[in-house]
Amino acid sequence: MSNIKNRRWVLAAYPDGMPGEGTFRMEEDLALPDLADGEILVEARFLSVDPYMRGRISPAKSYAPSIEPGQLMVGGGVGVVVESRSGEFAAGDIVETMGFGWQAFAVLDAGTVSRVDPSLAPIESSLGWLGMPGRTAYFGLFHVADIQPSEVVVISAAAGAVGQVAGQLAKAHGCRTIAIASSRAKLDWCAEIGYDAGINYRSVPDLAAAIGEACPGGVDVYFDNTSGAIQDAVMMNLALGARIALCGTISQAASFGEPDIGPRLNRNLLINRARMQGFLVTDFAEHYDAANQALAKARDDGKLKFREDVMDGIENMPKAFLKLLNSENFGKQLIKI
Numbered sequence: 514m515s516n517i518k519n520r521r522w523v524l525a526a527y528p529d530g531m532p533g534e535g536t537f538r539m540e541e542d543l544a545l546p547d548l549a550d551g552e553i554l555v556e557a558r559f560l561s562v563d564p565y566m567r568g569r570i571s572p573a574k575s576y577a578p579s580i581e582p583g584q585l586m587v588g589g590g591v592g593v594v595v596e597s598r599s600g601e602f603a604a605g606d607i608v609e610t611m612g613f614g615w616q617a618f619a620v621l622d623a624g625t626v627s628r629v630d631p632s633l634a635p636i637e638s639s640l641g642w643l644g645m646p647g648r649t650a651y652f653g654l655f656h657v658a659d660i661q662p663s664e665v666v667v668i669s670a671a672a673g674a675v676g677q678v679a680g681q682l683a684k685a686h687g688c689r690t691i692a693i694a695s696s697r698a699k700l701d702w703c704a705e706i707g708y709d710a711g712i713n714y715r716s717v718p719d720l721a722a723a724i725g726e727a728c729p730g731g732v733d734v735y736f737d738n739t740s741g742a743i744q745d746a747v748m749m750n751l752a753l754g755a756r757i758a759l760c761g762t763i764s765q766a767a768s769f770g771e772p773d774i775g776p777r778l779n780r781n782l783l784i785n786r787a788r789m790q791g792f793l794v795t796d797f798a799e800h801y802d803a804a805n806q807a808l809a810k811a812r813d814d815g816k817l818k819f820r821e822d823v824m825d826g827i828e829n830m831p832k833a834f835l836k837l838l839n840s841e842n843f844g845k846q847l848i849k850i
């Protein structure tokens with residue numbers, strides 16, 4: 514292992530407002546430690562780029578500890594085992610973990626990774642529709658919002674990694690699905706994968722009115738990937754007994770950690786006896802196998818298409834991350850190593 518050198522991205526400093534490329538610093542030519550018993554050395558093939566990373570580079574209280582300046586950036590990845598001191602894995606095996614980090618090689622505890630079968634799907638699927646984002650869509654719809662056939666389901670960031678899976682699973686369940694996204698091209702993709710209607714939140718003059726027009730009987734379920742102004746507009750259109758599955762708050766990327774100031778619309782929850790529930794995919798870890806099976810079946814049945822946005826090279830990790838925060842990714846953002 515001694516001749517392998519690592520490259521990795523660390524946090525340079527907490528951003529003040531929107532992160533920029535200077536938020537991160539690359540370290541190169543790093544020696545790798547010798548493996549201890551039970552460890553494996555894995556070479557990255559794909560690294561995952563996700564909105565939750567915004568929360569980790571803030572000192573604000575969250576559901577997971579912040580990264581401190583100088584520490585390795587967290588992130589998922591899938592790669593090939595190069596060397597093993599674990600009886601469970603051999604060189605050449607493909608493994609995936611949420612704990613890879615923004616680096617070319619990782620020394621990992623074999624107990625923390627999952628085996629990936631490359632004969633089932635391209636290995637990068639384990640970071641997309643058959644991984645954390647796909648499972649998030651599944652749990653948000655079926656465990657949090659408890660969607661029912663014929664209900665009206667509105668989804669923000671509808672063309673993204675989570676959103677595109679949520680839209681197709683809800684449709685396959687017999688729901689009427691409404692996409693909210695930032696561009697014509699993204700809404701065209703949403704139509705292609707089966708969304709019944711689409712709203713460009715940037716171009717409509719009155720988002721609440723546009724949602725009302727698309728959902729004349731009200732919104733039964735809102736799969737909220739963004740929070741902020743889009744949530745406010747949906748809140749003006751709730752149906753009796755509506756459920757809001759609060760999945761993400763990416764609209765706050767520039768003001769992370771500050772209190773979210775917006776219209777106070779809570780009376781809409783009261784009037785409609787509606788429920789809003791935040792959730793993390795990891796809350797449902799005991800159901801991962803069921804989710805994976807449902808996702809694989811949807812794919813086998815031809816009911817799950819998935820678009821990826823792949824950039825080449827670990828040197829582009831910060832650029833790819835900033836794309837997400839600026840609505841410039843089109844599908845699941847990945848870095849190919």
Ligand SMILES: NC(=O)c1ccc[n+]([C@@H]2O[C@H](COP(=O)([O-])OP(=O)(O)OC[C@H]3O[C@@H](n4cnc5c(N)ncnc54)[C@H](OP(=O)(O)O)[C@@H]3O)[C@@H](O)[C@H]2O)c1
Nearest residue numbers: 564649670673674675694695738761762763764793794840
């Ligand atoms: N709770 C969980 O366990 C969990 C797990 C995974 C992801 N999430 C959350 O789910 C959401 C989607 O994640 P993803 O991985 O699927 O990312 P994604 O949708 O592939 O990419 C992020 C998208 O967010 C939208 N966006 C960015 N800035 C925005 C703004 N200011 N206002 C409104 N929309 C904005 C953009 O879509 P448009 O082009 O449509 O603006 C962008 O493409 C994120 O909030 C993420 O944190 C939560």
